[in-house]
Structure formats: structure tokens, C-alpha cells
Amino acid sequence: MKLNHDLVRSLLLSIESSDNPHGFSPREVNEFIENNDFSKNDIGYTVNKLKEARFVTGEATISGDDYYIINPGNLTYDGHEFLDNIRDDGVWKDTKEIASKFSSVSASFLSKIAVGVISEIIKKQIGF
Structure with a gap:
């Protein structure tokens, strides 16, 4: 499956x-x-x-x-940490869009993508 x-x-x-x-x-x-x-x-x-x-x-x-x-x-705790990275609907949408470019994506890779998406949002918010 x-x-x-x-x-x-x-x-x-x-x-x-x-x-x-x-x-x-x-x-x-x-x-x-x-x-x-x-x-x-x-x-x-x-x-x-x-x-x-x-x-x-x-x-x-x-x-x-x-x-x-x-x-x-x-x-x-690991489940909470993973969920915190993908909880936001916008972050999840962007994470899935980026992940769709790869043929296989693990949960840990999804989490890393989400962290990257969140980091970009933070950079935009504080003006970097």
C-alpha cells in the first residue's frame, strides 16, 4: 500500500x-x-x-x-513535532507542491520541506 x-x-x-x-x-x-x-x-x-x-x-x-x-x-513527542511543521494549511499546501516534484517523499523529508517553507515565511515577515 x-x-x-x-x-x-x-x-x-x-x-x-x-x-x-x-x-x-x-x-x-x-x-x-x-x-x-x-x-x-x-x-x-x-x-x-x-x-x-x-x-x-x-x-x-x-x-x-x-x-x-x-x-x-x-x-x-515526535508526532507533535511533525504535526507542528505541517499544521498550517498554507504551509501544507506549499509543502505538498514542492514535494510533488519528487517521486518519493518520506515523512522526515516532508517535515524538512515544511521547515523550509516556514523559514521563508518568517524571512518575509521580518523583512530579510
């Missing part, structure tokens, strides 16, 4: 917005599935990749060809 960077961002933003101290609740997962155009398998796959990247504490369980338990948990 291919990692969908828009799903990564959307999922991280949703997990962060949860008030549940134990992490994204099953109800919140179901609402996320119902309110977004991503398949349950794409979401489960993404949660497991975010776990591998140490961005979330949870995981998704697969049985046969389908994910049947999706429990993303909470964001880790």
Missing part, C-alpha cells in the same frame, strides 16, 4: 484534537472513518506506519485482508 500524506496529516490533527487522555477513542475512530473519504484499510495501514515512525502510541490489527481494530492512541 502507498502512504497517503493527506491522510497522515488529517489523522494526526484528529488525534491531537481528542480530549481522551487514553488516546483517540473507538467512537472518534468511527467518526473519523465516517467523515472522511479514506478506506478503513488505508486508515489502519497509516496508523501502523505512524506507529513505526514513532508518531503515535497505538496500532491497528489486521485479520485476513481487513483491519478490524484501529486504535491510534496518542501522539508522541
